[in-house]
Amino acid sequence: MQQLTVNLWMNGTAEEAGQFYASALPQTTMEVESRYPEEGLADFQQPLAGQALTVSVWVGGTKLTLINAGPEFSPNPSISLILNFDPSAMEDAAVQLDAAWEALLDGGTVLMPLGEYPFSPRYGWVSDRYGVSWQLMLTNPAGEPAPLMIPNLMFAGAAQNKAAEAIDFYTGLLGGEIKAKFNYEQANDVVNTQSVMFSDFTLGPDIVSAMDSGVAQDLNFTPGVSLQWDCDGQEEIDRVWDALSAVPEAEQCGWLTDKFGVSWQIVPSNMGELMSRPNAFEHMMGMKKLVIDEF
Template structure:
């Protein structure tokens, strides 16, 4: 496998380590690689409370490298970016949906938002094939969590 040359970086307001620990617990083949902490020396007066706290965390989710940073409240996640999870079957969709979904009003067409505000798309790995069937788009638009049989038009 080729070395990963692009690493997504996720900005958190003081909860980066908590979020990373949660994500690593949800996804198999995931681990925390490194936790860098704010230094004890050299901080400005308004930063002194950060000394020793996590600054950035390098981690993997299902073998993909990410970076998380504790950087403050200036920026929040929004739906302009999401992470796609390709699922082998309905049981895997159901498991990730249950673990990650925390904002029911944000659920639509396989998209959800977790308790940290990050958007995810929990989709079947054969989504392109499923969407090629007549009426699949309309059926998808009526769903929150995707239902594979429903996308096929054979669901209840």
């Protein structure tokens, strides 16, 4: 059962974006999961009354959540989504990859052109019309099966060359193991031979990828793309929250920022049931760390 969910901050476009992804990506569906209440909203939230609050998008069975909010944040390529097109598990994988590429590119921007690379016979990196970054890859059918979608964390800017430290920290705290890790063979002005060129690892039942940027770029993690971690009970929320939170002023409504700059939402696994309680949204807005008994 999925425990880690990538959440995307949308500037009032969550429902529209969910419908776009359901049409653009293979094996993808969407659903409005929750809506803003009609009453009890802060002044800045009033324009969103009754609109979608969260939209769930399932890509090959992996859930992605779109958060409908304002213009405060936006996604950037520091956290992207890798789409694995596996010929052994998908009919006409290359054709489906090309179709998804064309759909995502409509109104988007190419970050790495679609073509042949040493690590894949067909690969491309694109930022779509909503600023969300996708890496599309035709995988080796003889390799280990992978989910259609996995998140990739790129450590750049203030977090440059901290990928290895972060991987060890996350897997130790949340329970996981490193599946593969490759370092850069040659140092340059940005990376050294201890920097991570590519890695993938597990967090609970989920697979995550991470890397250090191979070129200098002023690109930092932001709440535009956050990682949600579901916890069973208040004791587990407290443990994970206390270990991860490193920026007190960023704590709000279950959100925190860790020492690498990554934004997390630490939530109870029964969040849906809690949010169905009377005045739950108003109660949540008054919290920093989520306290189950206060919903």
